[in-house]
Amino acid sequence: METGQVMSEAAPKGGGKREGGLGAPxxxxxxxxxxxxxxxxxxxxxxxxxxxxxxxCRRCVSLCQSFPVLFDLIDESRTMEVDGVDKKDYWKVVDQCYLCDLCYQVKCPYVPPHEWNVDFPHLMLRAKAVQFKNGEVGAARKLLTNTRTIGGLASIPVVTEMVNAANRSPTLRKVVKNLLGVHPDAHVPTYHSRSAHDRVNVVTGALPSGRAAGPTRGKVALFVTCYGEYNMPQVVDDLVRVLRHNAIEVKLIEQEQCCGMPKLELGDLESVARYKQFNLPVLHEAVKDGWDLMAPIPSCVLMFRQEIPLMFPDDAEVLAVKARIFDPFEYLMHRHKAGLLDTGFRKPLGKLAYHAPCHQRVQNIGPKTRDLLSLIPGTQIEFIERCSGHDGTYGLCDETYAYAMKIAKPIVTRVNQADVDHVTSDCPMAADHIAHGMGNTKPASHPISLVRMAYGI
Structure with missing residues (x-):
């Protein structure tokens, strides 16, 4: 079926049409x-x-900027209906969507199998793909989404300090704004000259063959991700240590490209396909050799679980990888259910503001990170289920940074009022964005790093 194909010709105002349904989305x-x-x-x-x-409907008005923009366009039109909106203004709605997927997963009552067949994020993806194919995406945005290229260059030792220094300099940030369109006040991640592969290879070693538990096989091949490789190698190290502490054999995928999420959000589907052609044979080979797959970034897991399978629904390798890739805390909680998680935590974590990222929530695995953190004695959790507004590039770009901060403001207010010891999210960009909104008065951490801290390892 073509994306956006209507299963019923009934108009929204047709009357008598039910809201929601009994079928699973x-x-x-x-x-x-x-x-x-x-x-x-x-x-x-x-x-x-x-x-x-x-x-x-309008129940999605609080989720992101796309819906306020749409409703303002309608309300300010001559008819106060969609037919009064200039078609060229439709793109203003598209430009504010960053494919968080929350409208589809938690708000919209008209998603398939409802006869109105509304998939707002994938309609926005289609529109973005048209923009990209028509040459309407600038060179700066294309470069900004080449995460592995930028990370590789920034990790060259002589370049690393220059890049990090430039990110700290108000004067040089203005230059970066002119070159890449990055807002001078936006939080920009730190780069490291020792990548995750350089760092983690020093500490990994063979463990006895993994013990299966539930859907897990006890052997994990880790897809490090661009962000894990260049911006948070310590978190990758922490994840490996926690897995090994729980008698889970670990290896790193030695050759990988970007998962493709930054290019997907840009509408550059050909680049997503090229990355898929590189990654899938390597990941599939690991699966065939008895390894489970894991990635420390929810967006990357989501790409292999949802977006790439929807782009290549008949590809056997894609479907095999989809079936064997896990979120880290989902994996550990499967082990806990089988009695195989070490719960001998040595250090309390105090009070945490835990933000559940959108791209983890839409995987429908439940709040596994919160559940595991709740096992640590002396730990309180302020659980936040609301989009941070960052989305990788949306929170960086000059034209959307203010909106990203606006979307994050309710979270920042809540965390400030909670007076926590740590700000944490499985999405490190979201955690940094929230901490940035707080003036960096509280440290931002990945939850797996907090688990390692609690273990005292």
């Missing part, structure tokens, strides 16, 4: 290889249809 494959996918005539027809449904 499902998603259609992304028909990105067809010419029709990039045809603006059916795209604009579908945008108008879905915008009209959203206008009649």
């Amino acid at each position: 499902t998603r259609h494959p992304i028909d990105w290889k067809s010419e029709a996918f990039y045809d603006e005539v059916p795209l604009f027809k579908e945008l108008e249809r879905v915008y009209d449904i959203c206008h009649g």
